[in-house]
Amino acid sequence: VTLVESGGGLAQPGGSLRLSCRASGFTFSSADMSWARQAPGKEREFVAAINWKGGITDYADSAKGRFTISRDNRLNLVYLQMNDLKPEDTGTYYCVKAWRPRPRDYWGKGTLVTVSS
Numbered sequence: 001v002t003l004v005e006s007g008g009g010l011a012q013p014g015g016s017l018r019l020s021c022r023a024s025g026f027t028f029s030s031a032d033m034s035w036a037r038q039a040p041g042k043e044r045e046f047v048a049a050i051n052w053k054g055g056i057t058d059y060a061d062s063a064k065g066r067f068t069i070s071r072d073n074r075l076n077l078v079y080l081q082m083n084d085l086k087p088e089d090t091g092t093y094y095c096v097k098a099w100r101p102r103p104r105d106y107w108g109k110g111t112l113v114t115v116s117s
Contacts, residue, residue, distance in 0.1 A: 001024075001026050001106040003097065003107065004021065005020070005093060005108045005110055005111040007019040007111060008092075008111030008112045010115075011114070013115055014084055015115070016084075018080070019082065020079055021035075021079070021080075021095030021108060023097070028073060029073040033050055033069075033071060033098075034048060034095075034096045034100065035049075035096070036101040037093045037113075038091050038092050040091065046060050046100060047080070047093070050069045054070065054071050057069050068080070069081075085115045086115060087115050090114050091113060092111065092113070094107050094108055094110045095107070
């Protein structure tokens with residue numbers, strides 16, 4: 001299993017970023033996927049999840065109304081569209097092969113998002 005995130009970077013408060021995760025090594029179209037993040041000095045936390053077919057999603061309260069998770073099963077990609085970014089969204093964002101990320105699941109190496117003016 002390989003998960004490779006991309007799309008992180010520096011954004012201003014109120015700005016947007018779109019993260020992508022390319023998956024390989026397993027049957028992507030049968031797997032629930034999620035995004036998690038870790039802010040500096042904090043524990044990793046769940047951000048958003050999408051079921052295998054893409055018809056069911058779930059979000060952390062902090063992400064509701066601002067973030068959108070989606071997937072393309074033809075291309076083995078999962079996305080996280082992040083709008084109205086806030087400084088507290090700063091952190092490393094991870095793609096996880098799971099509905100709810102746990103340490104024992106497969107994680108990518110992460111992509112850094114920094115929200116600052």
